[in-house]
Amino acid sequence: MTVLDSLVMSPQAQAGSAPAWAEPEARRRQDASAGSPSLMLLVLLATLGIVAYAGFLLNPANRGDLLPWLLVVLAETVLVAQALASMWTVLSSGHDPRDFRFHDATSRLFDVPAILADRAEDEPARWTMHLRDAPVAVDILVTTCGEELTTIEATVAAAVAVRGEHRTWVLDDGQDDAVQALAERLGARYVRRLSGGGQKAGNVNHALTVAKGDFYVILDADFVPRPELLTETIPFFADPQVAFVQTPQTYGNMRSVISRGAGYMQELFYRFVQPGRNRFNAAFCVGTNVVFRRAAIDDVGGMYTDSKSEDVWTSIHLHERGWRSVYIPTTLAVGDTPETIEAYCKQQLRWATGGFEILLHHNPLARGRRLTVDQRLQYLVTATHYLSGIVPAILLLVPPLYIFLDLTPMATTLGPGRWAASYLGFYVLQVAIATFTLGSFRWEVLLLASVSFPIYLKAFCNALTRRQQAWHVTGRKGGHRSPFEFVVPQTVTFVFLLLTTAVGVLRQAGEPTLTAALVWNVVNTAILGGFLVTAAREDVAGRRAARRAS
Template identity: 25%
Template structure:
């Protein structure tokens, strides 16, 4: 173990002990229950921050600094994918030419989701491959960048894929410095940093993310949970295709089980309505119930889905033919009811994949005639979407459950037992947003995608992941809930300075002796793990973008649970012309800063009139000053007019901006 890692672990232990000591004491002894409306939110926010700190410390516990990998084996086949939608042609071609110049043998492809003839002509004129969506995608869900990549995966054959955004210019040695990791046959992905050339030294928009593309990814790497960030990554095709096939089989299997469960309920409902004299119908229903039991047992023993469903369909079809002649009139009545059920419409083939549980419950509890029940059972099993008729491709290796494909895809790979690596070497140079609006659009999309994954496939309950992997993925998702805590950290000092309401029982020595050491050691941990990297800007934006984080949470919740559209704008592709400070984009932050300043003035007036506790007021004023220091970055961002190279030789590509398919 290196001395640095040993020091990090000592600080992590101290941070954890001091943080637990403070928060437990806060809950047990210091909450001012008379002012519960501010006291409880504050202690909850502090508990949230402690959990955030503990998760960060867990990641740092196994921070992994990888050595340079061995040279790659000769003869590997590699496809370089450059994902584009509507970026300027010359920007895409600048990246494509650099990709073509990568020294390790490979094939370069422009994945043109915009299907532009001029893009195709430019690529093919320089010997670069061009791929757009196949005809099967017409009228089908497109799934943005994930769909673009999935389409290209079924068009190409390389053993490995290098995925690049349209503005990420690779260095010639990119494959030589990453393919060596794949000597491990279980290595699925190698992620490298995203570094931007059009960012000034002060980085007013917080684009470089040196804490994430460094210690955080290295910490996750130590727990085999470094994840795909959408670009600058090499992926093993075999891993992706295994993932796509396994997800496909899993979804079909779920459909089969739902169909058999509902079919059994339908048959039992029909059987209860039979008269004693309807022996033929009773025997038919009992026979199908036996077939359902047999099918479920076969599936439990690992029987092939297609074989099981085929046998079941054949048996039900034979029984149906025996009953048709005797019950034609009842059949017509039941078919009319089937057609009227919500979610099915006039199509006699039930779209089981799109039917919700309420529709299935309606079917299961209706009083069916024997023949109507058999018809329904046959329709249910026939409706299992083996070919995924609602999608352009049956197999979708890249996850399509969120507006960002990367985290969910990598989490699923880890759940299958694959490995990932983070290689901390800048091997591609890209372009960051150059104005506040573009940056906010980009951050909102990233946050929405992450929260969508949390709601749809919460890592804490995903099978196949280790406990550490679950916590590492969850820690990233957890961090996007900081917007709600920020509201409390803004409001608490305002409430005290203006109203004199203290959320703790007393600002005593016991309070400060617990709080101050925790804050100091926590900042020391950031300092040590940063190892000279500038991480302050990232800490500022974790609080200053609280409206974005709150919006991402509420909109993702509405999308996943209420079926609402995310309704977010596509990231602009080119640099915006300056039109003056973008104050309208940061109104919530300006209101917060105004309230903080007014609170300080109110606190001074209350102290001058003898109405306020001076030590408590001074403490809260320091708190306000820290909040204002944090928020100062958003003022710089609103005033930022874009990157201006200090030297004409600066290696800045054609133009700034990223598409809706940008990395996350």
């Protein structure tokens, strides 16, 4: 039986409903927990916990010494605000953007008699797609800049085979003749530009001068698309106001502490936060696995090139022009998350700098922004998200203030039970939500979230001073560099906390119980120490690999 036979002869097609190819396994197995009563209950309980903790913290009767109290209030205010915004968005995540117009367009996407007449039933990549009964032209743009050839080959080969007629283009910013030969061998078109301005966005804009399709897909070189990439996204464009359809970044290389932590950190966002943003027409592009309407991009003058986070900036400009966005939490491409500390630091620095640039130089709350109230709030959350990554740096200072100077953030008259009840009501429920959505407790996320504050501090300074940051590609090939080159602040902080722990132990010698400050400091020291052990193991493995390659 041919591929088209299964389409025509399926019970769904015979019954007049959506054909078999319109209900791929990826969608059928899509996680249904976004609208589950259990998640909603957890979110509501967590919201109550957030409010209760905020009330406890801001109660004047509970205040201790001014300096540590202000540090705690500053840090926790950021966390509470981000948590409340996330709860609000997650509560909207059960909305399915697939409306009647989408399903109608899906059922009419392919002209079956024409496919049969052309004898192309076993060649899905030749099936012409239609919207409102008119054929559409689609380009798939694979952006490359020095990645391994095997990585590029897997993506390009899969892109060429995607179901639905399209043209595949390899956009090579690495100017590599081997990549050109690879593209020609796989049946893709090759584009090389002479200048490197605008990084990835500039690469795409240059390609759009020769790729003239009605719609175009952007794929990073390490994201291998699934055959149903176009059939799951193109029908949304039956709505003429839809500018782009974004799908999640799903990772297939969760093998190391860094790759697992970096991957799991994105899970809650892609499974629950982005779907919730559909309610507010505020889901934004994440740079890959996205389909754009060419007319919408032309309307805003092309992909935004003055930031390393061209994806978010392009999205906000489209929303300001009145265009709509759609996000579907269906995996349509699988790629790689950073596997090394170097790659993770560079990725997070790029993302955070782009977010802070929006906050400081294109604030969504500023007058003149043509956004709805909901869009303003959602983009404000995006722009301030990485402030929560700076919070650990502030909280790390609180235990040393007590150990060295006897300064405490909360009143000494408070019993430990009352403090613990308020504190745990906030944090334990946050962990419970993360555990529910990820399937289990992911300690790697806690590790990276606790030690990444130097990256986000640097990103904030870069955005504040408009310092240009060099572009780095995740997974780019190159020689070994010690991860300790990128974790100097964490190493210095670890030494300081270790000395602080030693002083605290000496001061408490002979006392029956340990103070909360000392326990807190020991935990912080252990987390940073665990991260440095991970860096040491990565360094040893990298040196061995470099010796084998030489």
